[in-house]
Amino acid sequence: MKRELIKYVLEREDYGAEVTVAGWVRTRRDSKGGFSFIELNDGSTLTGLQIIADGDLPNYESDVLRLSIGSAVRVTGILTESPAKGQRVEIKATEVEPFGLADPETYPLQKKRVSFEHLREIAHLRPRTNTIGAVARVRNALSYATHQFYQDRGFLYLHTPIITTSDAEGAGEMFRVTTLDPGSPPRAENGAVDYAQDFFGVPTFLTVSGQLNAEAYALAFDRVYTFGPTFRAENSNTRRHLAEFWMVEPEIAFADLNDNADLAEDYVKYLIRYVLEHNTTDIEFFNKWVDETLVDTLTGVAESDFERITYTQAIDLLEKADESFEFPVAWGDDLQSEHERYLTEQVIKKPVIVTDFPFDFKAFYMRRNDDDKTVAAMDVLVPQIGEIVGGSQREERLDVLADSMRIKGMDEDHYWWYLDLRRFGSVPHAGFGLGLERVVQFATGMQNIRDVIPFPRSPRNAEF
RNA sequence: UCCGGGGUAGCUCAGUUUGGCAGAGCAGCGGACUGUUAAUCCGUUUGUCGUGGGUUCGAGUCCCACCCCCGGAGCCA
Structure with a gap:
């Protein structure tokens, strides 16, 4: 039988027409006038559809009066202008199944x-709540908008491997992938686990980033992006970290850090504008129940030009700050969370792109600046969330890259193919990574990242 | 992993200071009322007080160990 999604029914005005809807009951209220009100939700929109089930229905006693919250039902009836306040249209049921x-x-x-803490324990049922339902729709919209943004600009959508042998940035614990028996793995002569006998013949891990692979394709397709799951085995217990999260990583050739920052700013604004325009009902719900400054914040981001400052300028601002920080501010030390938040929330009061960080604490692949102290790295900081994007111009000069790898103590042989990209047709190129969940958090005002992904993976939590 | 706060009814939480019958609101259930919409009103059921030890005549409460959750920090996206 044909049925129509509730979000479309709510827009109709052809009263008297027959419609069929199906979904899950949110509430049932009985009237002693001999009929019941049923609020039905099918996830298509926040708002439910009111069903009027009259006592004359043949299965009123046997079925309608047994419908309680969570029950699934299909209803056919007549689209009617509602006589009461609270909704414009309702369905006068002729059949309740x-x-x-x-x-x-x-x-x-x-x-x-x-x-929300309790809802995490029933992650399989929480999509039926208003808030988690709205989160899911916003997350979906952000994913769609991501593809639209890059496809419209000629980017190639690239699928990078989930299983890798490289630890990409050397930073962060990785999940091991193996088919060996953990109880009695084969041993080499020296007693170490013999990974030569493992599935791939070498130790393998779940990826922490698709960037290195994306660089290879950027140097063939000019502009590419990845969008997929990434994994970190860090024992992070915060409201901003997950062990499994989704990352968007564009990579552009013939581009420098400035082009990279332009792209990041355009992309973030595009996402925010998209949900403001397409998820109005959900955003207003979050503004009312979760964060009453949300619409103002999002509108501000969509309309403002992101501030751009160098790391060195950021240190200056922090040193002049009339604020006592837990961690001292000094050139050469990485910016702490409190520093980032102070910059974006207190001083500049809008998104900030900080560039050109010291070489010492940044990754090997970032392009070294002429001052020989800093690299062409960038972080996009937003209020409340902090770092939402991290990226850099990549080192395209073979000798400099090799030197950086030596300084960072990395095995050049292992990255032979990555170095090949600098041997053959190397060009300046750049890219960044954006954590989808961080953006969902920002767009919804949701405080905990575990509530913006359907089934969160975090330390000690993989039940669903 | 470190610091802090928590774990008591299906849910949200009081009770722990000072050891002495296990509590409230909501939900559910029964009824009343009502074009209702977080409905309202009356009545009512519900407990491994996180787990395991210990002290005590007696432990939700005191002691020890452990587990889990939340917030902050680190790591980062």
């Missing part, structure tokens, strides 16, 4: 608000 019911004694969700 129940599917699976939900025992109200044991169904974990209730009409009242429950805490």
